[in-house]
Amino acid sequence: MVAQPDDPPLIAARGLTKHFGDFTAVDGIDVEVRRGEAFGFLGPNGAGKSSTMRMIGCVSPPSGGTLRVLGMDPITHGSQIRGRLGVVPQRDTLDEELTVRENILVYGRYFGLPRSVIRERATELLEFAQLSERADELVEPLSGGMKRRLTIARSLVNEPELLMLDEPTTGLDPQARHALWDRLFRLKRSGVTLVLTTHYMDEAEQLCDRLVVMDGGRIVAEGSPRQLISEHSTREVLELRLATDDHELYEAKVSDLATRVEVLPDRLLLYTDDGDAAAKIVHERGLAPLSTLVRRATLEDVFLHLTGRTLID
Amino acid sequence: MWNRALAHWLAHYRRVWRGTIISGILQPLFFLLAMGMGLGTLVDAGTSGGIEGVDYLLFLAPGILAAQAMQTAVFESTFPVLGAIKWQRQYHAMLAAPLGIPDIVLGHLVFVMMRVAMTSTIFVTIATLFGAITSWWVLLALPVAVLTGLAFAAPVVAFAARQRNESGFNMLFRFIVLPMFLFSGTFFPVEQLPTALELIARITPLWHAVELCRGLALETMTLAGAAAHVAYLVVLAGIGIQLALMSVRKRLIL
Numbered sequence: 001m002v003a004q005p006d007d008p009p010l011i012a013a014r015g016l017t018k019h020f021g022d023f024t025a026v027d028g029i030d031v032e033v034r035r036g037e038a039f040g041f042l043g044p045n046g047a048g049k050s051s052t053m054r055m056i057g058c059v060s061p062p063s064g065g066t067l068r069v070l071g072m073d074p075i076t077h078g079s080q081i082r083g084r085l086g087v088v089p090q091r092d093t094l095d096e097e098l099t100v101r102e103n104i105l106v107y108g109r110y111f112g113l114p115r116s117v118i119r120e121r122a123t124e125l126l127e128f129a130q131l132s133e134r135a136d137e138l139v140e141p142l143s144g145g146m147k148r149r150l151t152i153a154r155s156l157v158n159e160p161e162l163l164m165l166d167e168p169t170t171g172l173d174p175q176a177r178h179a180l181w182d183r184l185f186r187l188k189r190s191g192v193t194l195v196l197t198t199h200y201m202d203e204a205e206q207l208c209d210r211l212v213v214m215d216g217g218r219i220v221a222e223g224s225p226r227q228l229i230s231e232h233s234t235r236e237v238l239e240l241r242l243a244t245d246d247h248e249l250y251e252a253k254v255s256d257l258a259t260r261v262e263v264l265p266d267r268l269l270l271y272t273d274d275g276d277a278a279a280k281i282v283h284e285r286g287l288a289p290l291s292t293l294v295r296r297a298t299l300e301d302v303f304l305h306l307t308g309r310t311l312i313d
Numbered sequence: 314m315w316n317r318a319l320a321h322w323l324a325h326y327r328r329v330w331r332g333t334i335i336s337g338i339l340q341p342l343f344f345l346l347a348m349g350m351g352l353g354t355l356v357d358a359g360t361s362g363g364i365e366g367v368d369y370l371l372f373l374a375p376g377i378l379a380a381q382a383m384q385t386a387v388f389e390s391t392f393p394v395l396g397a398i399k400w401q402r403q404y405h406a407m408l409a410a411p412l413g414i415p416d417i418v419l420g421h422l423v424f425v426m427m428r429v430a431m432t433s434t435i436f437v438t439i440a441t442l443f444g445a446i447t448s449w450w451v452l453l454a455l456p457v458a459v460l461t462g463l464a465f466a467a468p469v470v471a472f473a474a475r476q477r478n479e480s481g482f483n484m485l486f487r488f489i490v491l492p493m494f495l496f497s498g499t500f501f502p503v504e505q506l507p508t509a510l511e512l513i514a515r516i517t518p519l520w521h522a523v524e525l526c527r528g529l530a531l532e533t534m535t536l537a538g539a540a541a542h543v544a545y546l547v548v549l550a551g552i553g554i555q556l557a558l559m560s561v562r563k564r565l566i567l
Binding site for chain 2: 054057059060078079080082083085087089091092093094095096097098102105106107109110111112138155158
């Protein structure tokens with residue numbers, strides 16, 4: 001399904017704001033998500049991603065600005081909107097004392113679907129989530145990855161137009177993450193609009209057509225992964241490890257070779273469009289690096305550049 | 314849409330009912346046997362001959378009925394409510410669907426009332442077989458037990474939704490539920506208490522519930538008396554529901 005330019009956006013936020021007491025979690029953001037898109041909110045912890053997701057999910061009234069989801073106002077039409085959304089919350093909300101299948105059956109009832117329809121969809125969804133063999137086992141002993149897949153399967157029981165995923169793969173092992181990405185990719189291909197938050201850059205690059213980077217409640221960058229890299233980073237990055245305990249001493253000696261130099265405890269990052277050429281000059285200057293690595297710039301470089309390397313807890 | 318929330322708790326109960334049998338059915342029967350038959354033999358052999366001329370077993374059974382309604386309701390409104398907010402988070406799942414706060418709270422309260430109706434019916438049946446209940450009027454005590462359950466469950470849901478962890482529940486059980494169980498007329502008439510304590514006992518909801526159940530089971534209840542007790546419980550339930558809605562909303566809608 002390709003979005004038509006005249007399609008009304010599924011999500012339209014203008015100056016959307018959320019305060020908790022004196023704390024401003026979301027500070028006047030503008031967002032538009034169109035049908036068929038995979039849209040990502042990126043940002044460090046505390047950037048305001050989850051607060052934004054909760055407002056869109058109609059479980060947190062905005063403090064300011066306007067928000068329309070599926071063309072409706074979450075404050076007055078929350079229940080109607082939620083009936084057409086699929087929600088995968090950051091922390092699972094499964095009933096662990098029920099079986100895998102029962103979790104879907106009960107959840108389907110919340111949407112007022114007839115039992116026969118739910119039963120049929122449950123079987124399909126369990127197949128989709130690769131959980132058919134565990135269908136009649138209790139949820140509690142399942143692995144984190146299986147619970148996550150069940151949460152996603154369950155969120156699809158009402159055939160949502162818009163699937164909201166809040167950090168869908170956080171805490172999963174690589175196999176489980178890839179299995180989940182595969183499922184999400186299939187959903188995207190089948191035309192479901194995806195909105196997800198993540199702090200995994202590879203996840204954003206794999207899944208998102210378009211994304212915003214949030215920091216401190218604001219949107220600091222917006223575009224496709226490729227656009228963001230070209231706008232906020234150079235094409236390549238040269239990583240230099242030198243025989244020194246303090247790489248900062250060498251910053252001045254290479255700063256003319258790159259548009260930007262970043263000093264890390266164990267290496268220098270030179271942001272440049274031609275990493276090999278820069279590496280050659282470094283050698284010619286007799287700096288004798290222990291190792292050089294030229295790589296393409298990634299979304300992670302953009303992310304760290306925009307939101308800083310300081311740890312936020 | 315509250316029936317959709319109820320559907321969840323019924324499905325859940327189908328998985329966990331075994332664990333509720335001990336506390337729900339055996340415990341009141343143990344009290345009936347130990348107190349009614351053990352202690353009761355002594356009471357009935359005493360100078361007054363039973364309590365106000367009534368066999369102790371007959372006096373006790375409706376008291377246990379009311380107390381059991383309280384205990385079932387309080388238990389079902391503490392851990393499951395905090396769990397649905399904090400641990401398993403089933404309330405959040407409901408809220409991600411079209412259900413609203415009133416549906417979530419009402420659905421859960423109706424489930425608690427069904428649980429109370431269930432344990433009460435089983436208790437009354439068994440107590441009747443034991444000869445501890447002899448009047449058909451006890452059939453009216455069943456809806457009273459359910460109303461008692463609601464009158465306790467609703468404010469306790471409000472309390473539970475404000476807890477950060479389960480330590481508050483221990484306080485609730487130790488300092489509210491247990492004293493009420495012991496001193497609100499379940500085991501002996503509150504007139505036996507010192508006057509100050511008797512007055513306190515008479516304003517507890519359990520005393521009103523016990524009086525109602527006992528008055529019906531022993532066929533001594535007057536219409537005016539019954540109306541006053543019912544009114545008390547209805548008002549408590551009404552206030553409790555309002556508080557429960559406020560607390561759950563405050564906790565879930567950030």
